[in-house]
Every structure is written in C-alpha cells, then in structure tokens.
Amino acid sequence: MSAASHRRHDVIVVGAGHNGLVAACYMARAGLDVLVLERNDYIGGAAVSRKLYQDFTYSNCSYVCSLLRPEIMRTLELPRFGLQIIPYEGGCTMMRDGGHLALYDNHDALRREIARHSPRDAEAYHRFSRDIIRQCKFIKPLLMREPPDPTSFKPRDLTELLYLGQRLNNVGEERMYDTIRFWTMSAADFLDEYFESEIVKAHFSGSSIIGTALGPRSPGSAYVLLHHYMGDIDETVGAWGFARGGMGAVTAALTASLQASGGAVRTAAPVEQVLIRNGRARGVVLASGEEIEAGTVVSNMDVKRTFLKAVAPEHLPEDFLTAVRRFKIRGSSGKLNIALDGLPSFPALPAGAPCVRGDMHITDTIEMMERAYDDWKEGRWSAAPYVDMLIPSQIDPTMAPDGKHYMSVFVQYCPYQLADGPWTDAKRQAFGATVIDAIARHSPDFKSLIRHAEIRTPWDIENEVGLTEGNIFQGELTMDQLLFNRPVPGYAQYRTPVKGLYLSGSSTHPGGGVMGAPGANAARRVLADLGRGGTR
Amino acid sequence: MSSARPIPPHFRKPLLETPFHERARELQQHDHFVAWAGYSTVDVFTTVEQEYFAVRNATTLYDLTPMVKYRVTGPEAERYLNRLVTRDVRKLKVGRVSYVVWCNDSGHIIDDGTVFRLGPQDFRICTAERQLDWFSDSAIGFDVAIDEVTSDIAALSVQGPTSCFVLKRFGLDGVERLRPFELGEFTVGGRPLLASRTGFTGDLGYELWMRPEHALSVWDELMTAGSTRGIRPIGSQALNMARIEAGFLLPNVDFVSAEHTVRVGRDRTPLELGLGWLVDFEKPHFNGRRALLAQHAQGVRRLLVGLDVAGNKPAHNALLYAEEAGEREVGSVTSAMWSPTCKRNIALAIIDAPHYRVGATVWADIYLNRELVWERRMAAARVVERPFFAPERRRATPPADR
Numbered sequence: 001m002s003a004a005s006h007r008r009h010d011v012i013v014v015g016a017g018h019n020g021l022v023a024a025c026y027m028a029r030a031g032l033d034v035l036v037l038e039r040n041d042y043i044g045g046a047a048v049s050r051k052l053y054q055d056f057t058y059s060n061c062s063y064v065c066s067l068l069r070p071e072i073m074r075t076l077e078l079p080r081f082g083l084q085i086i087p088y089e090g091g092c093t094m095m096r097d098g099g100h101l102a103l104y105d106n107h108d109a110l111r112r113e114i115a116r117h118s119p120r121d122a123e124a125y126h127r128f129s130r131d132i133i134r135q136c137k138f139i140k141p142l143l144m145r146e147p148p149d150p151t152s153f154k155p156r157d158l159t160e161l162l163y164l165g166q167r168l169n170n171v172g173e174e175r176m177y178d179t180i181r182f183w184t185m186s187a188a189d190f191l192d193e194y195f196e197s198e199i200v201k202a203h204f205s206g207s208s209i210i211g212t213a214l215g216p217r218s219p220g221s222a223y224v225l226l227h228h229y230m231g232d233i234d235e236t237v238g239a240w241g242f243a244r245g246g247m248g249a250v251t252a253a254l255t256a257s258l259q260a261s262g263g264a265v266r267t268a269a270p271v272e273q274v275l276i277r278n279g280r281a282r283g284v285v286l287a288s289g290e291e292i293e294a295g296t297v298v299s300n301m302d303v304k305r306t307f308l309k310a311v312a313p314e315h316l317p318e319d320f321l322t323a324v325r326r327f328k329i330r331g332s333s334g335k336l337n338i339a340l341d342g343l344p345s346f347p348a349l350p351a352g353a354p355c356v357r358g359d360m361h362i363t364d365t366i367e368m369m370e371r372a373y374d375d376w377k378e379g380r381w382s383a384a385p386y387v388d389m390l391i392p393s394q395i396d397p398t399m400a401p402d403g404k405h406y407m408s409v410f411v412q413y414c415p416y417q418l419a420d421g422p423w424t425d426a427k428r429q430a431f432g433a434t435v436i437d438a439i440a441r442h443s444p445d446f447k448s449l450i451r452h453a454e455i456r457t458p459w460d461i462e463n464e465v466g467l468t469e470g471n472i473f474q475g476e477l478t479m480d481q482l483l484f485n486r487p488v489p490g491y492a493q494y495r496t497p498v499k500g501l502y503l504s505g506s507s508t509h510p511g512g513g514v515m516g517a518p519g520a521n522a523a524r525r526v527l528a529d530l531g532r533g534g535t536r
Numbered sequence: 537m538s539s540a541r542p543i544p545p546h547f548r549k550p551l552l553e554t555p556f557h558e559r560a561r562e563l564q565q566h567d568h569f570v571a572w573a574g575y576s577t578v579d580v581f582t583t584v585e586q587e588y589f590a591v592r593n594a595t596t597l598y599d600l601t602p603m604v605k606y607r608v609t610g611p612e613a614e615r616y617l618n619r620l621v622t623r624d625v626r627k628l629k630v631g632r633v634s635y636v637v638w639c640n641d642s643g644h645i646i647d648d649g650t651v652f653r654l655g656p657q658d659f660r661i662c663t664a665e666r667q668l669d670w671f672s673d674s675a676i677g678f679d680v681a682i683d684e685v686t687s688d689i690a691a692l693s694v695q696g697p698t699s700c701f702v703l704k705r706f707g708l709d710g711v712e713r714l715r716p717f718e719l720g721e722f723t724v725g726g727r728p729l730l731a732s733r734t735g736f737t738g739d740l741g742y743e744l745w746m747r748p749e750h751a752l753s754v755w756d757e758l759m760t761a762g763s764t765r766g767i768r769p770i771g772s773q774a775l776n777m778a779r780i781e782a783g784f785l786l787p788n789v790d791f792v793s794a795e796h797t798v799r800v801g802r803d804r805t806p807l808e809l810g811l812g813w814l815v816d817f818e819k820p821h822f823n824g825r826r827a828l829l830a831q832h833a834q835g836v837r838r839l840l841v842g843l844d845v846a847g848n849k850p851a852h853n854a855l856l857y858a859e860e861a862g863e864r865e866v867g868s869v870t871s872a873m874w875s876p877t878c879k880r881n882i883a884l885a886i887i888d889a890p891h892y893r894v895g896a897t898v899w900a901d902i903y904l905n906r907e908l909v910w911e912r913r914m915a916a917a918r919v920v921e922r923p924f925f926a927p928e929r930r931r932a933t934p935p936a937d938r
Contacts, residue, residue, distance in 0.1 A: 102547070108574045109550035111666075119684060124669040126795060133798045174642070175800070353547050 009035045011526065012284055012294040013504070014271045014310070015466065017045020018068075020300030021254035021265075022519030023504040023526070025076045027298075028263035030523075030532050035292070036263065037284065039270035039466060043255055045300070046465050046472065047514050049248025053452035056406050057399045058337035059246040060454065061465060062472070063390060063408040064088075064359070066231030066240040067515035068250065069144060076257045083253035087234070087241040088395055091358035093203040094348040094442045101199045102355035118197035128194040128204070132229050133237055134175060135182050138167055140230060143510045143517045146525060147484040147492045183223050183479050188366050190222040198365045205366055209412050210388060211472040211512065213330035215373030216366045220478040227477050227513065240359070242392045246399060250514060274299070274306075274501055276315045281500035284310075296500050296526055300519070301466060302474040303327055303487040303507040311498065320497050323488035327507070328476045331416030331458025331469035332376055336409040336435055339452040343391065343405055344443040357394045362387060362442050372413055379419025381431045381457075385438055386412040405449075411435050416458040416469040423459045431457060473512025474505045483509060494522040495529075502526055551576040554601035555690040555751030563769055570772065573664070573686075575602035578771040585876070587774035591737050592877050594766030595699045597758060598775055600691035600743060601751075604666050608659040610680035617651060617659060620674050622806060622828070624819040628653045633717045633732050637806050637814055638670075639824030643831060644794035644803035646670055647787060648811075650734060652719060660685070664787040670795065674823070690751035694758065695741030695778075697929055701937040702762040703731070703742060706754075711742065712934035727754065736775060738782020740929045765938070780871050780884065783842060783922030785809060790840060790870040790884055807831050808886070809840045810922070838867065839892035842922040843883040845900055846915045850874055851883045854900040858891060860914050866891045866898055875924060882924045883917065894919050 011027050013020045016038035028034045042048065046061035065085050073079065090103035101117060104110045115122035148160030182190065187208030191201045207228035208214075208221040215221070229238040243249040255265055274297050275283040283293035299306040307316060307324045349356055363369050363386045372382035388410040393400035400406045414431060432455035440446045458470025467474060475481055484492045487507040494502050504522035506512040543549075552575050554560075560569075560578050569576040577599065581587060590596045608617060618625040621636040628634045630653050637648045649663035661667075671682050694703060703711045707724035714720050714733040722729045727750040735741035746754055759767055779786065787793060791804040805828060806815050815828055845851045850872040858864040867887035875882045883900070891898050895918065902913040929935055 104547050104550070106547075106550040108571060109546045111574065112546040112550070120668045120672055122668075123666040126666075127669060130796055130798055137798060350545055350547070353545070355547075 008283075008293040008295070009033050010294065011035070011296045011298060012037060012292060013298045013300055014274075014284060014306075015039075015045060015300035015505070016043045016251065016255070016265050016267070017300050017505065018047040018251050018254060018514050018516055019504050019506060019519030019522075020045070020298070021251055021258060022072055022076070022516040023298055023300070023523040024263050025254055025258045025261065026520055026523035027526060028258055028261040029076075030527050032530075032532070034258070034263040035294070036258070036265040037269040037271055037286070037292070038265060038267045040464070041268040043265055043267060044248045044251040046461075046467060047247045047250045049246030049252075052337070052454055053339045055401050056339040056404070056452070057246050058406060058454060059243075059248070059392070059408055060337055060456070061335065061461065062247045062514050063392070063410065064240045065243050065247065065250065065514055066228075066238070067513040068231070069516050069520070070232075071144065072516040072520055076254065078250075078253040078257060081253040081256035081260070082245075083249055084244040085241045086244055086395055087236065087239050088358050088390075090355045091360060092349060092353075092355035093199060093206075093361040093364055094346060095199060095364040098348055099199070100348045101203050102349070102353055103203070103358065104354065114197075114200060117199050118195070121195045121197045121200045124194045131178065132226065135179060135226050136230055136237060138175075138179055139226070141167065142483070143230070143515070144520060146494070146521055147486070147509045149490065149492065150484055151490075182226060184219055185222045186217050186219050187221040187225050188216045188370075190225070191366075202363055202365050202369065203361065205369060206361055206363070206386065206388065209369060209373070209386060210410065211333050211412075212476060213328070213332040213376070213413075213471075214476070214478070215370045217370050218373075223479065223482070224477050227511065231513070231515070242396050244396050244398060246392075246396075247514065271310060274311050274498070276311065276498055276501075279315065279499060281498050296502065296530070298502045298504045298522060298526060300505045302329060302468050302471075302505055303503060304329055304468040305466060306503060307496070311501070316497050320488065320491065327487055328478065328481060329468045329471040329474065329507075330476065331462065331471050332413045333458065333470065333472055334381065334411040334414035334431060334435070335456040335461070336407075336411065336432060337454040337456075338407040338409065338450055339400070340391075340405040340407055341449045341451055342403065343394070344407075344446040344449055346443050348442060356391070358390070360387075360389045362438060376413035376415050379415050379417065381414040381434060382412070383434065385414075385435055387435065387439065388412075389439065409435060409439070414457055416462070423457055428455050428457055428460070431455065474507040475511070477511050482511065486511060494518075494525040550574075552687070554599050555748040556599045556601065556692065556755055558752060559755050560599065560769070564771075572772065573602040573604060573666075577602060578769070579773050580771040581769050584771075584773045584777070587768065587770035588777045588876060590766060590768045590770060591696050591739060591774060591778045593697060594768070595694060595696040595702045595762045596768060596770040596774070597755065598693040598695065598770050600693045601689070602686070603691060604663045605684070605686045605689055605691075606661045606663070606667065606671060607683045607685045608661060608671075608680060609657055610678070611657055612679040613657050613659055616675055616678040616680040617661075618819065619678075619822055620671070621651065622815040622822055622824065624816045625651065626819070630655055631719045633719060633734050635814070637811055639806065639828070640794050641824060641827065642794075642803070643805045643824035643827030645791060645806055645809065646793050646795050648785065652732065654719070665793055665795070688748070690746050690748045692744045692746070692751070692754065692758075693735055693741065694744060695735045695737045695739055697740055697936070698762070698765040698767075698938050699741050700935040702758065702765055702767060706758050706761040714742070715933045716931055725753075725757075729754070736782070736784055737778035738784065738923055738926060738930060739778065740927075740932070740935050777873055777876075780873050780882065781875050781877060781923065781925040783884070783924060785840070785884070786871065804840075804886075805831055805836070808836045808838055836889065838886055838888050840870070840884060840886050841892050841894075842920045842924060843869070843885050843898075843900070843917040844920045845872070845881040845883055845917040847902075847913065848874055848881055849902050849904055849913060849915070850881060851900040851902050851915065851917065854883075854902050856885060856887060856891075856898045856900055856917065857914075858898065860899050860916075862899065862901055862914060869900065878924050880924065884922075885917075887919070892919060894921060
C-alpha cells in the first residue's frame with residue numbers, strides 16, 4: 001500500500017471513513033488514480049469494527065445501519081465485497097415503574113402494544129407514520145443531489161432550484177406547510193400533535209436527540225428525528241439493521257471495492273497540511289514531513305478540522321473562515337462498548353419478546369430527556385442519560401463467542417468539555433459508571449456479566465477518530481446548516497475556496513449517518529470539474 | 537371472551553379471536569385464517585362458489601365482529617356527528633341506521649361506515665378502519681363521549697333470500713316487519729339481541745349484534761334453524777363477490793383513506809367515488825363542506841364507476857385506456873369479477889373525465905396467466921350504472937320466506 005508515495009496521484013482522499021472511501025471508489029471507477037490516507041493504523045473512521053478484548057468485535061463508533069444509500073451499495077458492488085445488512089426488529093423503552101413500551105414489526109401486535117398505554121395513540125400511530133413517510137418521500141430524492149446555490153444564476157443551479165421548487169410544489173400546498181413546520185419545530189411539539197402518552201412520546205423522541213446538541217424541546221429537533229427515518233432496508237422505510245461483522249464491514253467492503261478498481265489506502269499516514277501552491281491544492285504533507293503530490297485533494301475530515309487545522313489561513317477568505325469557525329459541531333454523545341459473559345436479563349420486558357434484539361432505552365419521559373440535556377448545557381454528563389443500547393450478537397454471530405454478547409451503548413448527553421476542567425481517566429471511568437448504573441437499574445445481573453468495557457467520551461472520539469468535538473454528524477443537523485447552507489453558505493457544492501480542494505464528509509449535504517451520499521456527491525462534483533462525466 | 541385458557545401475549549399471537557372463532561375453526565376446511573382489523577378471520581370455509589351461491593340462494597352467516605365499533609353518547613352527540621359526517625344526522629330517527637362517509641377539511645374521505653341511532657343521545661358507528669384518533673380530535677368542543685366497543689359486541693351477518701325465514705324460526709318474532717336500515721331489539725332465550733336490516737351483500741339480509749358470551753349459542757341455534765334452508769357460514773371471499781355485484785366500495789381496495797395516503801393525488805372525495813348522494817349541502821357546516829362545494833360546482837375530474845367488460849376474463853387491476861391501441865391511460869380497475877348471477881364480466885374502476893360517463897367505452901388491459909404463459913387482451917369496457925345486481929327482495933317488507 002505504500003508503493004504509491006513517490007508518484008503523483010490524480011486524487012488524494014484524506015481520511016478512510018465511509019464517505020472518503022465512497023468518494024474514492026467512485027473516482028477510481030471513473031479511471032482516476034486515487035490514494036486514500038488514513039491517520040489511524042486501521043481503516044474505517046467512525047464506521048469501524050475492532051477487537052479490543054478477546055474474541056469480541058465492537059462497532060466502536062457508529063453501530064447500526066439504515067441510511068447507507070442502496071444505489072451506492074449496488075454501484076460499488078458492496079455485497080460482492082462482503083457487505084451484508086441484516087434488519088433488526090423493533091425496540092423498547094423500559095420504564096422506571098417497571099413497565100415498558102415495545103415496538104413490533106407486526107402491525108397488530110404493535111397496535112395492541114401501544115394501546116396498553118393509550119388506545120388513541122395506537123391509532124394515531126398511523127397518522128404519525130404517514131406523515132413521516134410523506135416527509136421522507138419529499139427529502140429522499142434530494143439526498144443524492146448537490147444542493148443548488150440559491151444566489152446563483154448558473155443553469156445547473158437554476159435547474160436544481162427548479163427541481164427543489166417542483167418537489168415542494170408536488171407535495172401540495174398543505175404538505176408544504178407541514179414540511180416547513182417539520183424542519184423548524186421541536187420533536188416534543190411535533191410528537192404532541194400525535195400522541196398523548198408520555199412513554200410513547202419519549203420512545204419516539206429518542207431519535208431526535210441522538211448525536212445532537214439539542215434537547216427534545218429545542219426547535220429543529222423534529223428534523224433530526226426525520227433524519228433517522230430517512231433510511232430504509234429493502235424498501236422498509238425507517239428500518240435499521242446491523243452490518244454483519246460490525247460497522248467496519250461497511251468500510252472493509254468499500255476498501256475492497258476501491259482496491260478492485262485500482263485505488264489504494266495507506267494507513268498510519270496522518271495528513272498535517274494540504275499542500276497549496278499558487279492558490280491550488282497540489283497534494284498533502286504528512287506528519288512525518290513526507291509530501292505526496294496530487295492534482296486534487298478531497299478532505300473527508302470535517303469542515304473545521306480541514307480548514308482550521310490542515311489549511312493555512314492565508315489561503316482562505318476571511319468570511320469563509322469566520323463561517324467555518326462558527327459552524328456548530330458540538331460534541332454531545334458518548335459510547336460504551338461492552339463485552340458480556342451472557343445475555344443480561346431485563347425484568348421489565350416480557351419473556352421471549354423480540355424487542356430485546358432491537359434498540360433498548362431507559363428514558364421514559366420527554367421531561368427526563370430534557371433534564372439530561374440540561375446537564376450537558378451545564379458542562380456535565382447526564383446524571384440520568386438517554387441510552388440507545390443494542391446487543392447485536394443476538395443476531396450477528398460474528399460479534400462475540402458463542403453464548404457471549406457484545407452490547408453497544410450510545411449515550412446522550414456527554415460534553416466535549418467538562419465544566420470542571422479537562423477529561424481525565426478518572427472522569428471517564430465515572431462517566432462509564434454513571435451509564436452502567438443507569439442500565440443496571442433495569443437489569444439486576446448486568447454488572448456481574450461485564451467482562452470489558454470501552455468507554456468513549458466526545459473528547460476520545462475527537463482524538464481517535466478525528467471528528468471535531470466528537471460530533472458524530474460532522475456538524476449539527478439544524479436548518480441553518482442543512483441543504484445549501486451545509487457546511488457554510490456559498491460552499492455547499494463540495495468545492496472550497498481553494499481550487500482543487502474538496503470536502504466529502506458529513507459536514508456537507510446531506511449530513512451525517514453512515515449514508516455515503518456526501519461522498520458520492522463529492523466524487524460526482526470532482527469528476528465533473530475534471531471533465532469526466534456530467535454532474536448527473 | 538368466555539374461555540378461561542391463558543391468552544398468549546400479543547407479540548406471540550398478534551391476532552385476536554372473535555367469539556365465533558371456535559366454530560370457525562371447526563367448520564373451516566383449509567386451515568387458513570386471514571387477518572382482518574386485528575382479528576383472525578376466515579376467507580373461505582369450503583368453496584367460494586358454494587358460499588357465494590348461498591348468499592344469493594339461501595342463508596349465510598358471516599362473522600362481522602372485527603368491524604370496528606364506537607359508541608358515541610352525550611347531549612351533543614347528534615351535533616357532533618352532524619359536523620363529522622356528510623349526511624344530515626338530525627334526520628336519522630331512533631331505531632334507524634344510515635350509511636355515511638366522513639372527510640377531512642379538503643373533502644377527502646377518511647372512511648365510510650354505518651351510524652346506528654340507538655337513542656336520542658346514543659349512537660353506534662361501525663367502521664372499516666380504526667378512527668379513535670380522528671373521532672377524538674373532532675370531538676373537541678362537543679359534550680360527547682366516544683368509546684371503542686369493538687370487542688364488547690359480537691356481530692353476525694345473516695344474509696340471503698331465506699334469512700328472514702331462518703331468523704323467524706330462530707325466534708326473532710316480528711323481524712319481518714323491519715324495513716331496510718331499521719333496527720329492532722329482541723330477546724331470544726333470555727339473550728338480548730339487536731337486529732338491523734343491513735348488510736354488505738345487496739341482498740335480503742340482517743345483522744345481529746349480541747353479547748360475546750351469547751355468540752356460540754346464537755350461532756348454533758341459527759345453524760339448526762336454517763338447516764332445512766341451506767344455511768352455511770361464509771368467508772370474506774364470497775362476501776367480496778356479493779358486494780362487488782351490489783356495487784359497494786371496500787376501503788383500501790376501491791379507495792384509500794386520506795389518513796393513510798402518502799402520495800399526492802391518491803385521496804378521494806365522496807363525489808369522486810360516486811357517493812354524492814351522501815353529501816348534504818343543505819345541512820349546517822360539516823368537515824370538508826367548502827372543498828366539496830367547490831368540487832361540486834366544478835365537476836369531478838375522476839369518478840368511480842361500474843364497468844361491463846367484454847369477454848369473461850375478470851379485469852383484475854387492469855389499466856384502462858381511451859382507445860384499443862392502449863395509448864392514452866384514463867384510469868384503472870379497483871375491483872373485478874365474473875358475476876355468476878348476472879352472467880356479466882363486471883368491474884369497479886376509477887376513470888378520468890370525460891370517459892366516466894355512462895355509456896362511454898374504455899379499453900381494459902387484461903393479463904392472463906395461461907399455464908404460466910402470460911397473454912394480453914384488450915377488452916372493451918362499457919361504463920354502466922351501479923349496482924350490477926339489485927333484487928327486489930332486498931327491500932320487500934315483509935320479505936318472502938324463500
């Protein structure tokens with residue numbers, strides 16, 4: 001893999017995360033000589049599987065898959081290179097009073113389950129699903145397209161604006177109102193329009209805060225909820241699944257696909273600077289001082305890390321730099337990866353219920369979720385955190401030894417900077433203990449089954465993965481940072497103020513999640529600029 | 537329900553059993569049950585053909601329990617319902633039933649159903665889909681209580697030319713005096729029963745509403761009472777044939793509820809479904825009135841109509857074209873069948889203006905699977921009046937015994 005260093009490449013991609021690899025694959029398939037540079041000695045970025053303890057495989061960062069665009073999987077032949085996404089069924093929220101709400105795939109079971117809490121909510125669930133699907137239908141076709149620049153009169157921008165306008169027009173007047181409301185309102189307000197039961201609202205609002213420095217009552221959180229429904233597995237809208245072998249299977253398949261089309265990945269090659277001569281990107285300088293030349297540089301790092309760390313300010317316009325500095329990328333999530341001696345019991349859940357194989361939660365009111373957010377605002381991790389926990393080893397046999405289990409616990413909220421000074425190992429352990437204690441309140445044997453736990457704070461995620469402040473979406477998914485405003489107004493089309501330097505990460509449209517769309521769109525932009533095929 | 541055996545949790549057994557389920561399990565010969573509104577129900581007991589002809593020739597029992605039922609009570613129940621549905625509920629007398637639809641503000645149908653007026657302030661609504669969400673929202677500001685009573689009432693449809701005779705013999709004294717859409721309260725062997733002269737077959741028939749604990753004994757006694765008059769239980773397939781002949785619409789087959797549509801343009805108004813006769817612009821404000829008035833003034837751009845299709849191959853799911861060459865698409869078939877009684881190849885279809893007028897001809901694109909080889913037929917289809925079959929006996933009071 002290191003053979004490439006002495007020659008000039010067509011394209012260097014900085015960062016072997018999923019979007020960087022997706023971009024690299026598309027460009028390599030178009031015949032370009034592509035080299036991907038990765039700072040860690042392993043591939044994957046935040047879509048990674050690692051063995052940190054015995055024969056347990058952890059999805060260390062991202063842990064479930066839904067958003068990865070099927071057209072990308074098909075074009076890049078990812079199934080042929082070993083990627084398999086297995087859907088899981090349902091999920092649940094366990095309540096402090098010993099009750100629970102579970103979700104089931106079977107329509108009638110689900111209705112009867114919700115009706116235990118509110119007969120009316122059981123019927124309102126139809127309307128909720130309908131409206132979510134309506135919004136997804138509007139937004140999904142925009143994912144794999146470059147957002148238009150609304151201030152430009154170039155034919156392409158006008159065509160794209162027209163497309164956006166037509167989509168709004170096609171949804172009809174009423175639904176256009178709904179769309180604008182949806183994109184700006186809070187998840188709590190949105191859910192109040194459908195449900196009366198606290199537990200039902202709490203369960204569905206979970207996806208509005210995941211990865212986001214917003215509370216369920218913050219305006220804009222309804223969109224984050226929608227963002228989590230935008231994916232599908234085999235046309236089941238909003239379905240989530242496991243990548244067989246952990247999320248690293250996504251980037252492993254992408255790497256294999258890239259190599260099959262002649263591209264290469266070099267690990268343990270941290271990029272220090274983008275090499276810029278005469279206002280044009282000419283390659284990169286590694287931390288070791290080694291220079292690697294390329295005609296085009298695609299940075300898969302987030303917009304802040306790219307322009308505040310890897311590009312000298314003299315190459316950049318001040319307005320742009322100011323906008324980049326202001327870009328919201330607040331870290332708010334932690335993660336525990338736990339090796340378990342056996343399957344923990346959850347007395348609140350009925351014996352044999354399939355919801356234990358889905359995403360499990362322990363936050364039973366929106367109020368409790370908002371209080372968890374309050375802790376974050378004060379610079380503390382949540383005393384009663386929201387967790388999104390899954391035990392993928394129940395479905396994926398490759399994750400843990402027979403009879404043992406791997407549990408992934410995503411934690412909201414955890415600050416990047418603590419009010420009482422920097423993160424220390426003691427504080428990290430205390431954060432982990434808070435989460436473990438919270439889960440143990442719903443599982444008496446949980447603690448005794450723990451054999452190993454990897455505890456990751458936003459600070460750790462930044463330092464290991466390179467995501468600024470450990471923000472999992474490479475920037476928050478709020479309306480001021482979406483579509484033609486992502487990452488910053490005027491630069492939403494994967495280009496940057498530096499000629500030959502592009503962005504491909506989740507900082508760009510359409511944003512975070514293991515979706516691949518930013519990478520695919522960025523590659524299309526590079527290829528168009530190089531005269532290798534149109535933008536569509 | 538009466539049985540004492542433990543009920544498995546809903547995630548193991550999502551479907552409920554009706555109070556008639558024990559009999560269904562005994563008499564159903566295919567070990568096949570289908571989900572309907574959360575219940576396990578029968579689509580065919582023996583053969584569809586025999587069951588269908590029993591509807592038109594003898595007496596049939598059809599378990600109607602899964603039909604969703606709401607009780608609406610309170611001083612403002614009438615005002616509430618009058619705002620909800622498009623017909624004038626003030627005209628509905630105690631002891632009568634009315635077929636109604638209700639719409640959202642844009643005039644699109646949410647569902648259809650029947651309203652029973654049990655008392656001045658006491659109504660029951662039977663619907664195809666669950667409506668608590670919409671009904672509850674619509675009730676804000678009215679002094680009215682809405683309760684779902686689906687599982688509190690066992691319902692059995694008794695339909696066919698000999699149904700009045702069978703019910704009389706069973707013990708419903710005076711049932712022959714019930715006029716169409718009339719209700720009667722009866723007591724048979726100490727069991728209170730409500731009978732309505734209603735049904736989904738377009739034939740002579742009644743629906744019985746009873747306490748769940750009486751369901752099996754009523755079933756058994758009806759089977760005995762009808763034994764000399766060809767009584768048999770039927771499943772939903774035979775019923776579906778009868779309802780197409782009668783020109784009745786089935787939600788999610790002939791139209792999709794506006795509460796469920798995801799795509800633009802898939803909602804339907806009562807005017808578009810040929811149910812304009814259910815819309816009363818003379819009464820006070822009701823949901824969807826303004827939109828329906830506007831549509832009424834402009835005329836509808838599409839209409840659900842009956843079709844008489846050439847040949848004998850049912851035009852299932854056929855696209856409809858303006859001409860035999862199949863160039864201009866003008867609609868599609870929603871329900872189709874060969875009618876054994878009318879000896880006509882009939883269909884319900886939604887057709888664009890101006891092709892929906894009675895007497896117009898469109899062309900149905902029919903695909904036939906002939907021993908795994910697909911063949912295509914363009915069949916002429918003439919727009920005709922609904923219903924396709926409407927025997928006089930359905931209205932005769934008192935009805936004949938056979």
